[in-house]
Amino acid sequence: MTSIPIDNVITALLKAGLSAPSADNYHRFSVQYDQASGVSKIRCFTHSREAHYPRRRRLVDWIGYGAAIENMLIEAKRLGLRPKLTLHSDDNGIQTVPTLFAEIELHSGASPSDENLAQAIPRRVTNRKPFLRRPLTAEDKAEILLQIDRPCAHWFSSRETKKQCATLSRLAESERFRSQELHDELYSSLYFDAGADRPYGISIRGLETPRPLEHLFRLFKNVVALKIGRLIGVDSIFGFFAGALPIYWSGEVLVLTTRGDSSLELIRLGQTMERIWLAATTAGVAVQPQIAACLYASEKVEGCSIATQAELNHLWKGLLPLGELPMIMLRMGYAALPRWKSPRPSVDSLLKT
Numbered sequence: 001m002t003s004i005p006i007d008n009v010i011t012a013l014l015k016a017g018l019s020a021p022s023a024d025n026y027h028r029f030s031v032q033y034d035q036a037s038g039v040s041k042i043r044c045f046t047h048s049r050e051a052h053y054p055r056r057r058r059l060v061d062w063i064g065y066g067a068a069i070e071n072m073l074i075e076a077k078r079l080g081l082r083p084k085l086t087l088h089s090d091d092n093g094i095q096t097v098p099t100l101f102a103e104i105e106l107h108s109g110a111s112p113s114d115e116n117l118a119q120a121i122p123r124r125v126t127n128r129k130p131f132l133r134r135p136l137t138a139e140d141k142a143e144i145l146l147q148i149d150r151p152c153a154h155w156f157s158s159r160e161t162k163k164q165c166a167t168l169s170r171l172a173e174s175e176r177f178r179s180q181e182l183h184d185e186l187y188s189s190l191y192f193d194a195g196a197d198r199p200y201g202i203s204i205r206g207l208e209t210p211r212p213l214e215h216l217f218r219l220f221k222n223v224v225a226l227k228i229g230r231l232i233g234v235d236s237i238f239g240f241f242a243g244a245l246p247i248y249w250s251g252e253v254l255v256l257t258t259r260g261d262s263s264l265e266l267i268r269l270g271q272t273m274e275r276i277w278l279a280a281t282t283a284g285v286a287v288q289p290q291i292a293a294c295l296y297a298s299e300k301v302e303g304c305s306i307a308t309q310a311e312l313n314h315l316w317k318g319l320l321p322l323g324e325l326p327m328i329m330l331r332m333g334y335a336a337l338p339r340w341k342s343p344r345p346s347v348d349s350l351l352k353t
């Protein structure tokens with residue numbers, strides 16, 4: 001191990017893990033620190049179980065787990081450790097109890113590395129502001145490309161392809177106001193008390209919506225108001241503002257894909273996403289993930305209408321190589337910093353007793 005006391009090392013690693021993005025800012029995993037075999041190990045357990053959550057929730061949680069694991073690996077390398085990662089599949093996980101999905105063994109004797117990425121961990125943020133519409137510079141893009149070790153990324157930079165991404169995003173975000181199930185899920189992750197800073201969930205301030213739209217957002221939490229709103233096309237209005245407009249207001253769109261949707265593929269995708277995001281942060285490039293257009297295109301995902309799912313699928317087929325599944329869109333560009341950054345719970349809340 002390093003000369004730093006082990007408690008401080010574990011705290012630093014868990015803090016890095018908790019700083020990672022997760023779709024609704026709930027980190028549904030816990031960790032156990034184990035030194036029984038003479039090797040220091042961090043063991044991670046998923047709380048996102050089939051018995052409790054729909055498939056779409058577990059898919060996004062797996063991507064978030066990948067991001068958290070990658071942050072812990074990067075922080076370990078910064079501290080001069082040699083982390084060894086073992087992943088365990090969580091497919092068909094019908095148990096209700098948390099199960100092991102990752103183990104990180106910590107070995108000593110490496111020189112510090114990944115320091116730039118580690119420094120970006122506390123600065124990385126989801127930026128939902130409008131971005132400048134100019135493409136990334138060649139240098140910034142090259143820095144980001146360095147982090148992509150598998151052929152799983154597609155850039156959409158031209159006016160025409162960005163327009164198609166905007167259509168995809170508009171359709172999917174509208175669906176969140178058409179399907180009661182998706183609507184309930186969206187609102188369960190939001191909180192509206194402007195002064196509050198909660199360690200879980202997303203504040204309305206984080207959405208960076210103009211004030212009048214913020215009031216509408218609050219209003220349409222109510223099911224009756226939503227039903228009336230749908231008659232005048234509220235779903236399409238939100239689809240435009242939350243989906244299409246942000247894509248128009250971006251420099252480029254990066255879509256990450258996989259060839260399958262197993263837990264292991266999604267965790268690895270989350271690792272790549274986090275390295276890309278940290279490299280973008282270092283380069284001063286703003287990032288906002290948009291996942292709905294990817295998620296709802298899958299016929300295995302519940303809650304989306306068959307018509308929207310088929311339309312999304314059809315549009316993706318025109319944009320991506322055959323056999324690749326879209327998993328997450330990252331809108332990127334140059335922008336002012338967001339006005340709010342979501343807080344995190346304490347490191348202790350992660351520890352499994």
Ligand SMILES: Cc1cc2nc3c(=O)[nH]c(=O)nc-3n(C[C@H](O)[C@H](O)[C@H](O)COP(=O)(O)O)c2cc1C
Binds near residue numbers: 061063124125
């Ligand atoms: C798998 C995944 C999907 C996400 N999808 C969206 C999305 O569709 N729209 C969005 O605005 N943010 C999305 N986010 C960003 C999260 O909302 C954000 O990470 C979380 O609220 C914590 O905020 P932070 O990234 O600023 O730390 C996503 C993040 C992850 C990891």
